[in-house]
Amino acid sequence: MPEPTRAAALAALAELWEQGCPIAAPDGRDRLVDVGLRRWHSFHRRHPRNGQPSREAMIRDLVRGLVEAVEPEPRLVGRLVKDYECVAEAIAATADSPTRKP
Template structure:
């Protein structure tokens, strides 16, 4: 069985790759980006955090940067590209999560 959220993320990453996003440039990294992003997205409650949508999005960006950059403090303007990847993940996760899940928490 395929996971519709994961499939949506992979399609979104392929679109970002086609648009020239450097974070999604290597298709071999798409699986890992999806895994890391979904793990971070779904771990908010387990980490004891209640975040609104904007803070949850920023938390996802921070998690992606931490997972993929050797020195997250040096990311600089590249963070905008991580935000594009995070938007793909957040959109896919919120569109496929059932109502009442942590994705809806504010």
């Protein structure tokens, strides 16, 4: 993945942490970004029959991937999923940024 995109995603998660998002903690941030960007960019390969999926579908898929990668018991996440949604939105925004370099 391009380093500017990764750096932007790390900065976005640092901002979420400052705003109180417990999922964006410094000790797990690198892993969240790496897993998140990889999952975001592999969506079409993993879902070839989806045609033109909605951004919401892609965000839901990203949330699921982040939860599965980070949580020891993904089924027990509960309300914490809202924090994963914020993290997913931030990662997706940096991955889709028109200023990023290929």
